[in-house]
Amino acid sequence: MTDYGRSFAAWREAAGAWDAYVRHPFVQGLGDGTLPRQGFLRYLVQDYRFLIHFSRAWALGAAKAGTLAEMRACIATVDALVNHEMPLHIRICAEAGISPEALEEAPEAPQNLAYTRYVLEAGYSGDFLDLLAALAPCVLGYGEIGLRLSREGAADSPYRDWIETYAGEDYQRACREVGALIDAAVAARLGRSPEALPRWAELAGRFATATRLEAAFWNLGLEE
Ligand SMILES: Cc1ncc(CO)c(N)n1
Numbered sequence: 001m002t003d004y005g006r007s008f009a010a011w012r013e014a015a016g017a018w019d020a021y022v023r024h025p026f027v028q029g030l031g032d033g034t035l036p037r038q039g040f041l042r043y044l045v046q047d048y049r050f051l052i053h054f055s056r057a058w059a060l061g062a063a064k065a066g067t068l069a070e071m072r073a074c075i076a077t078v079d080a081l082v083n084h085e086m087p088l089h090i091r092i093c094a095e096a097g098i099s100p101e102a103l104e105e106a107p108e109a110p111q112n113l114a115y116t117r118y119v120l121e122a123g124y125s126g127d128f129l130d131l132l133a134a135l136a137p138c139v140l141g142y143g144e145i146g147l148r149l150s151r152e153g154a155a156d157s158p159y160r161d162w163i164e165t166y167a168g169e170d171y172q173r174a175c176r177e178v179g180a181l182i183d184a185a186v187a188a189r190l191g192r193s194p195e196a197l198p199r200w201a202e203l204a205g206r207f208a209t210a211t212r213l214e215a216a217f218w219n220l221g222l223e224e
Helices: 006-014 018-022 025-032 037-064 068-095 100-105 110-125 128-152 160-167 169-190 198-221
Strands: none
Touching: 006 128, 006 169, 006 198, 018 128, 018 198, 025 037, 025 128, 025 160, 025 198, 037 068, 037 100, 037 110, 037 128, 037 198, 068 100, 068 160, 068 169, 110 128, 110 198, 128 160, 128 169, 128 198, 160 169, 169 198
8 A cells, every 4th residue: 555644544544535536437437448538638638727726736835835845845835736747648649749838828626616715725724734634635545546557557558658757766765755745744843642623534535525525526537
């Protein structure tokens, strides 16, 4: 199993929709290669817009951070998203004839609006932990999916490029760092035994809601 820290392990276990997210039919289709290309591209165009808001949310994390170490971790994630993950989207879309301009102009789908604004709102109205709990399923779920599909997916899936981006060492290291950031941020604010606190249940609730929104996001790539 992937080890992205203790908070993630507990929140993941408590999130009812975790399997619906990481074993969604869209994900299975990426792994076995049966996902129609059009659906994948529809997802990718929306995901480009998603990543813009997601990067804003991590930048908000830098503003909400309590220490220089927390600030650095947030900024490293913004860098990974903006400079490493988004170029993949731009390249795959360009290869499929979708220009950077078309990516910029694509209207945002309701699932995308719901998810990204939920995460940003968690950061605006909550504190650093609220924001991290809402961000965690996105980062770490893709890490888990990437690793599983890399091992179990079809060797000739046309989505190998996508899979290996998330299974790759750069992304996996980022996941371990985010997991460690969350555990350290929780310990600094809630102490060594946070599980019994009402605050812990709130954070687990944020994680579970973001997980449901992730599962709904995949549907963008399946609807006609
Ligand atoms: C919807 C979504 N969640 C997570 C990631 C991983 O960064 C992504 N690219 N898109």
